[in-house]
Amino acid sequence: MAVAGWLLFVVVAAYLLLSNSTFWIYVAGLTIIFAISALGLDWIQGRAGQVSIGSAGFMAVGAFVAAVAVEKGVPALAALVLAALAGGFTGVLVGLPALRLRGLYLALATLALQFITMALGTEYETASGQIAGVPALNTTIGPISLTAGRSFFVALVILLALVIIVLQRLYRRAPGRAWLAIKENEMSAGIIGLNPTRWKLSAFVASSALISVSGGLLGFYTLRVDSESFSLDFAITFVAIVIVGGLGSIAGVITGAALITVTPYLLSTWTSSLPSNLPISQWLSSNIDYINSGFYGIILLAFLLFQPRGIGGASRALRLRLIRRLDRTPGAETAVASRAAGRSSSTAGGTPASRASAVLGERKLTEHSEAVENALLAVDGLGVYRSGACAVDSVDLTVLPGEVVAILGRNGAGKTSTLRGISGFFLTERSRVTGRIMFQGRDIRGMSPMATAKLGLVLVPEREKVFPNLTVAEHFRVIGAPRSEIDRTFELFPQLANRTQSEAGLLSGGERQMLALGVAFCMKPKLLMVDELSLGLAPGAVVRLTAALKEFQQQAGIGLILVEQNVSAAMELADRVYVLEAGRVESSGRPSELDEETLLTTTLGG
């Protein structure tokens, strides 16, 4: 894959050189300068997780410093080094507020830089009498002339290749891990032993230096540095490039830079090639700037809507899927064969456990057809595929009204995926769900979690079950729970009653579980699905909770699906048990029909 990328890069560069088209070589050189700047933005935003829209500001710093230095007789190479130093220094200035600011506030701080540099640039232009901008003429590094042309294009191609190699190295090694850790969770990164301040600042300084160098190059390339050209529109171009290309993907960002830079030129050559007697061509050529801006807007919206992870993200997903498919084709047959072999051996005697499961399987068939009629939930051949990998192969499962069903199985057997598949959560995660999911006689496959929740199907997930920025009271307010319901929840979980005004993010792990369950109860579900009921709960709380759950379930007559690690607790609560293994139902039946000891040893590997 990486080889293919490099090959494409070299072929495109060679083709342009051989084509001898001055115009397209100019456009390609510009694309490379923009790509370098965009890679700097991806560095700070995609890797270190610090939102920035200050690219144009950093480029302006580099462009002015380099142009003024060259004007004062400094050699071009030294001028570019000065631009890098100035950019790095500006990076410290912007990085310092970043130690405290986050998200939108940080973006605004970087935007301030943009206006400051523009104002300073204009000031310098007026003071020095260069109203039309600072000229940057006759710049050379050795034999290479730093103006648009073949030799500069070759130099830019080599420079971009070097930047890619260095960045790849950084991201794969310790610095990349440090930035990713800080991006994902700064507090925990600190506990692990990383100094967030140091790594955030280093990312700001280094990426700003890179962006400033690209600004300096741009000044040389266009022969003139004018503060007007580093406008907010220009800053947004780079945001567009990294969004279209996909944050966190070098190849994606370069493709994005090519797309965003080249398209306007393509459009204008196309409009000028139209016969001039058409009424539309006149209109097109006089409005080309507006058409171009509109085009940016449309591309950006389209990507945000349909491919928020950009070209890079899309190609990564595609690659994963291809690899998985190639992996599966030969393996699938053997898996089916071994399963068939397992089945034939069980009918020919087999272990007591497999014989029991075979018997249960038969009984299930007859039970199944009559149960489906009045079942609350009837799942038929559920399959869940996450980025091409099979998480659930084929699961049949029914829940009758008022029934408690437990799903057991080792980690990775597909329990969580089954619940998420049923509730529609996977829809939002771009996974494929197959089979039939009948809830109260209605096929709900393909419905959003919001729609299934409205129908009365409520899932309490394993993680990310509360909104960290809402208080406990606000959680209940959001779902419009009546006072009496809330009081009942607080009776059940007295701890919550003391913390109604605390943000959920400040609750302990167990308290979050209580809050999530309390909210779920108040939503008056017809079918409640709980992934890991006792997760992180103290033994006393589990005892209280299971009692309350049973009472709540019997009062409301709802169906209940529990996924549990705690086998004995599940056996005690459940009317029926399903044991999953490798994405399939290994056995099912009433707790009394399943031997707990066999379950423990054969299925849970304990």
Place this chain on the structure above:
Amino acid sequence: MDNKILEVSGVTCEFGGIRAVDDISIEVEPGSILGIIGPNGAGKTVLLNLINGVYKPLRGSIQIFGTPTKRLRPDQVARLGVARTFQSTDQFKEFRAIDYVMLGGFYQQYRSLAACILGFNIVAKRERAESRRALEMLEQLGLAHVATEQLSQLPYGVQKQIDLARAMVAEPRLLLLDEPTSGTTSSERTAIAEVLKNLGRSDRTVVVVDHDVRFLSGHCEQLVAMSYGRKIAAGSVADVLADRGVREAYLGIPAVEAAEEEGPA
């Protein structure tokens, strides 16, 4: 200097008017394993965060290896030789397992961004050594086969073990574990117990917060029980579990039945 590994004296910590930790004192002897139990919201994780230096105590002091941690950042506390595992595993999703484990050894060597940019040979060498160490640790836990998988794609219990591997790679002198067994299957629990058992033989000291009383009583020498931010009992495992207050506040067993054997696991 005395040879206390960890000394928490009279520490109090408040959030928005709620006293999360209230006048807690703990001492941990070298090479011992201390368990902390308590109902949800008792302040157990807050106490660990205080030891890590994430929160600063309102009153009281914390000393680790004889060093007061009052003015230290969390990463500086880690550099003293303190490693910690996390209760929830949803904070690091984008990491591959092996890369995450490699984070554990991060702080032990000086990292220079300039050296990485210039591509010095020593950087690549160190990188190889670290990935080898991380892989060995994963092998010990029987998880070498998921080394290149993304954390978010792995089951909860496996993520917990990988988090433990990350902490172990740091070769800490003090190891803080926050609910290592929650959400794990019985076989995973055995694997975690195995790691703890091996730890007991080396000179490492462990503080472990957990709800699995059977797990704790199998490995801890001492137990501390917390409720509403206060220490309600401390001492040997048997003494603490027999304590009337502990039975009522934590295990949910009415005092009448207190004579019967230990609570549900």
